[in-house]
Amino acid sequence: MPRITPLPAEAATSDVKAAFDTHVTDYPGSRITNMKATLGRSILAFQVYMQWYPLYEEVKKIVGDRLAYLFAHSISEGSNCPLCTTFFRRIIIDNGERPEQLTLTEHEQAVVDFGSAIAQNKGEISDERYVPVAERYTDEQIVVLVAFAGQMIATNVFNNVLEVNIDEYLYPYLPLTQQSNP
Incomplete structure (x- = not known):
């Protein structure tokens, strides 16, 4: 059981949704995994880790x-x-x-x-x-x-x-x- 659940897609802010979309577009074959959805709870954390x-x-x-x-x-x-x-x-x-x-x-x-x-x-x-x-x-x-x-x-x-x-x-x-x- 994760300590923090991944951010459900429907709960993502427009900024997070845009960051997710950009990531998947920039890196073909990538997906929003449990880790990335968890990072999505902080847009800055997501952006830093996606480096x-x-x-x-x-x-x-x-x-x-x-x-x-x-x-x-x-x-x-x-x-x-x-x-x-x-x-x-x-x-x-x-x-x-x-x-x-x-x-x-x-x-x-x-x-x-x-x-x-x-x-x-x-x-x-x-x-x-x-x-x-x-x-x-x-x-x-x-x-x-x-x-x-x-x-x-x-x-x-x-x-x-x-x-x-x-x-x-x-x-x-x-x-x-x-x-x-x-």
């Missing part, structure tokens, strides 16, 4: 689509966020892979470990995790990757604190140990 999308687009430019969603998945899993982890499990599975059986290059593993360590260690990263990533990317790119990790963690925290329900469209992507509807 995740342009930051994610920058991450994809830096590391490519696959490594971008694997990076986001590793952060969500490291944050123990069931909703976001399941969201990225869906992307991994829909791209023909199994999250439990990924085949990663040494570089991909370093980026995934970097994301997971950021989440698990609250940003305290050992040189062992930082250096392999820093050697491959520019300072600007590292800033984008770390900023994205922070935004991803903020999203994880939001969902975890408010116990936002996993959206029904994600149920088939839950790990086998969690297949019953949350």
Whole structure:
């Protein structure tokens, strides 16, 4: 049971409805999920959190689509966020892979470990995790990757604190140990 229920569409103000419409138009394939509808209770919070999308687009430019969603998945899993982890499990599975059986290059593993360590260690990263990533990317790119990790963690925290329900469209992507509807 969520601590704050998602804002029903009929209860949304015209500003919130416009923000929702703009979001769905600007990011084809996106939808107003339980998290976004909950954020809709504060237009400013919604707008701030939706900056995740342009930051994610920058991450994809830096590391490519696959490594971008694997990076986001590793952060969500490291944050123990069931909703976001399941969201990225869906992307991994829909791209023909199994999250439990990924085949990663040494570089991909370093980026995934970097994301997971950021989440698990609250940003305290050992040189062992930082250096392999820093050697491959520019300072600007590292800033984008770390900023994205922070935004991803903020999203994880939001969902975890408010116990936002996993959206029904994600149920088939839950790990086998969690297949019953949350």
